[in-house]
Amino acid sequence: MEVGQKIRGADAVIKVLAAHGVTTVFGYPGGAIMPIYDALYGSPVEHLLSRHEQGAAFAAVGYARASGKTGVCFATSGPGATNLITSLADALLDSVPLVAITGQVSTSVIGTDAFQEIDVLGMSLSCTKHSFMVTDINELIPTLYRAFEIAASGRPGPVLVDIPKDIQISELEYKTPLQSVTEELQADSADLVAAVELLKASKKPMLYVGGGVGMGGAVAHLREFIRQTQVPSVATLKGLGSIAHDTPGYLGMLGMHGGKAANLAVQECDLLIVVGARFDDRVTGRLASFASNAKVLHLDIDAAELGKLRQPDVAIAAELQCVLPHLTEAVAGQLNIDSWVNKVSAMEVEHRWDYNHPGKLIFAPAMLRRLANKLPEDSVVSCDVGQHQMWVAQHMWFRRPEDHLSSAGLGTMGFGLPAAIGAQIARPNATVVAVSGDGSFMMNVQELTTIKRKKLPVKILLVDNQKLGMVKQWQQLFFEERYSETDLSDNPNFILMASAFDIPGKTITQADEVEQALDEMLNAPGPYMLHVAIDDAFNVWPLVPPGASNSDMMDQMEKQT
Amino acid sequence: MMHNLEIIVKPCPEVLERVLRVTRHRGFKVTQMQMLTNNDASIAISLMVEAERAIELLTNQLVKLIDVTQCKVLPNNQLDKTVNA
Numbered sequence: 001m002e003v004g005q006k007i008r009g010a011d012a013v014i015k016v017l018a019a020h021g022v023t024t025v026f027g028y029p030g031g032a033i034m035p036i037y038d039a040l041y042g043s044p045v046e047h048l049l050s051r052h053e054q055g056a057a058f059a060a061v062g063y064a065r066a067s068g069k070t071g072v073c074f075a076t077s078g079p080g081a082t083n084l085i086t087s088l089a090d091a092l093l094d095s096v097p098l099v100a101i102t103g104q105v106s107t108s109v110i111g112t113d114a115f116q117e118i119d120v121l122g123m124s125l126s127c128t129k130h131s132f133m134v135t136d137i138n139e140l141i142p143t144l145y146r147a148f149e150i151a152a153s154g155r156p157g158p159v160l161v162d163i164p165k166d167i168q169i170s171e172l173e174y175k176t177p178l179q180s181v182t183e184e185l186q187a188d189s190a191d192l193v194a195a196v197e198l199l200k201a202s203k204k205p206m207l208y209v210g211g212g213v214g215m216g217g218a219v220a221h222l223r224e225f226i227r228q229t230q231v232p233s234v235a236t237l238k239g240l241g242s243i244a245h246d247t248p249g250y251l252g253m254l255g256m257h258g259g260k261a262a263n264l265a266v267q268e269c270d271l272l273i274v275v276g277a278r279f280d281d282r283v284t285g286r287l288a289s290f291a292s293n294a295k296v297l298h299l300d301i302d303a304a305e306l307g308k309l310r311q312p313d314v315a316i317a318a319e320l321q322c323v324l325p326h327l328t329e330a331v332a333g334q335l336n337i338d339s340w341v342n343k344v345s346a347m348e349v350e351h352r353w354d355y356n357h358p359g360k361l362i363f364a365p366a367m368l369r370r371l372a373n374k375l376p377e378d379s380v381v382s383c384d385v386g387q388h389q390m391w392v393a394q395h396m397w398f399r400r401p402e403d404h405l406s407s408a409g410l411g412t413m414g415f416g417l418p419a420a421i422g423a424q425i426a427r428p429n430a431t432v433v434a435v436s437g438d439g440s441f442m443m444n445v446q447e448l449t450t451i452k453r454k455k456l457p458v459k460i461l462l463v464d465n466q467k468l469g470m471v472k473q474w475q476q477l478f479f480e481e482r483y484s485e486t487d488l489s490d491n492p493n494f495i496l497m498a499s500a501f502d503i504p505g506k507t508i509t510q511a512d513e514v515e516q517a518l519d520e521m522l523n524a525p526g527p528y529m530l531h532v533a534i535d536d537a538f539n540v541w542p543l544v545p546p547g548a549s550n551s552d553m554m555d556q557m558e559k560q561t
Numbered sequence: 562m563m564h565n566l567e568i569i570v571k572p573c574p575e576v577l578e579r580v581l582r583v584t585r586h587r588g589f590k591v592t593q594m595q596m597l598t599n600n601d602a603s604i605a606i607s608l609m610v611e612a613e614r615a616i617e618l619l620t621n622q623l624v625k626l627i628d629v630t631q632c633k634v635l636p637n638n639q640l641d642k643t644v645n646a
Binding site for chain 1: 579
């Protein structure tokens with residue numbers, strides 16, 4: 001491009017995306033974003049057309065989470081933007097780097113209730129890390145650069161840029177703005193000394209590992225800490241994959257549906273080392289009785305999480321990549337925790353999952369364990385929300401956090417299918433499996449068309465118990481078996497529906513069909529749906545009842561007294 | 562418990578909404594408020610807030626806002642003086 005040559009704001013948007021290495025954008029066009037879609041036409045940036053803006057943004061989230069890059073989505077003004085809101089909230093709660101670009105009506109008619117006008121900036125305040133509305137063409141490029149920087153720096157999150165149509169068609173000279181340098185948060189040396197003292201004094205330390213480890217690129221650092229110290233560990237839903245599943249002393253997920261050994265070990269520890277986690281209520285149960293005899297060492301990039309729910313004895317707000325190696329070096333070989341390590345190991349053996357299930361019907365936990373064992377090294381599993389999501393977390397295992405996409409903080413049904421689409425775009429050679437439930441699947445079922453259009457080889461494992469299983473489980477346990485609006489026995493014929501989108505598949509109902517059916521699904525050259533009618537009598541166990549301590553796990557059909 | 566905050570923010574049209582939204586959402590009730598534009602175009606917001614929660618739960622969230630450049634907890638008698646000045 002010649003110096004002094006002017007281009008449209010819309011063209012500048014695409015150029016900024018290309019400058020940030022964005023190769024695919026997820027979106028849906030409409031009136032107020034038409035100039036940007038015009039600029040996209042023929043550009044090197046590819047576009048994946050979703051069939052609902054929520055699907056587009058969830059695909060961008062799946063792309064970001066599976067790749068570690070920033071996801072980008074487009075939507076038009078008004079309903080296009082409002083449809084993004086759920087996905088933005090999901091990305092905020094799970095700290096996912098996302099840049100959402102929305103078209104807006106022209107600046108001259110903003111505030112006049114123009115066609116498809118809604119206050120997107122106002123709506124964005126509670127569901128983004130930050131948001132902008134560009135009202136000056138000269139601010140367009142610096143704002144977009146800033147959006148990418150904010151989305152990915154510190155604790156990542158979604159950033160929305162609302163661009164009125166007149167700004168999109170205004171002309172400007174393209175200039176790359178001066179980039180600001182984000183300062184890395186460094187740990188205070190006195191805090192590091194105090195942390196080392198806590199570690200050395202502990203006889204029963206326990207690592208409680210959250211999503212911040214993966215998001216902070218600290219997986220290798222954490223694994224080295226564990227290797228050198230032997231400290232036992234548990235993970236949150238988002239932390240799964242941070243620790244290799246066969247690591248000695250690793251007890252899997254803790255919390256409301258955590259394993260018994262994981263919860264009991266945390267309750268018994270004398271030092272809780274919280275790494276990139278935030279004492280979510282689904283993790284802690286009754287907060288006052290959560291690891292109540294333990295001192296707390298809390299490490300997180302976000303200072304606002306330190307002391308938010310549990311007062312730490314030592315807290316360090318810094319890059320986990322920097323803190324963990326320091327601690328490893330300071331305490332390697334110096335912890336006297338052998339008897340605790342042995343006890344945790346015995347707890348792990350005592351409370352191992354039992355996959356023996358009487359009868360001929362399909363036991364979902366056993367099927368998912370079998371699936372995990374079959375997946376090739378480069379695999380991604382996305383989930384929806386509900387019972388199947390918890391079974392995936394309990395019974396599958398993941399090589400790294402990028403391989404497990406689950407809507408953790410917001411718990412959004414409808415996440416799984418579009419997230420799988422985004423993951424498949426990010427990692428085209430990976431085996432991507434969307435594990436969904438019969439309730440969740442229908443929430444973004446329109447995205448089957450996106451799979452058809454791009455011939456994406458996404459595998460869908462539809463776990464069907466003809467009910468909103470998790471809600472019904474709670475109705476059974478805590479609402480006197482009053483099953484209000486949780487029966488889904490009138491589900492559609494899922495295989496017939498998939499065939500309408502050129503997706504082959506089959507239904508299985510018997511346990512002895514599982515092995516072959518999983519192989520057929522994984523070996524299918526293109527997309528495939530395996531519809532599994534499971535034994536609907538089984539619920540998610542164990543369960544910490546609402547308001548109870550994590551020590552008080554239910555593991556059978558008990559009703560609350 | 563009353564707390565007196567002095568918050569310096571960048572001059573963005575929506576910045577007051579951001580500060581007040583976080584204040585409400587994090588469980589603090591605004592009982593007094595004043596806003597002034599400084600000579601350098603930054604905006605000084607003085608807030609008296611009331612809550613049972615520790616004030617750090619609010620200030621830690623406010624300083625995360627991209628447009629907030631400073632957030633200080635002042636002794637409680639200072640806002641009244643500023644408002645009455």
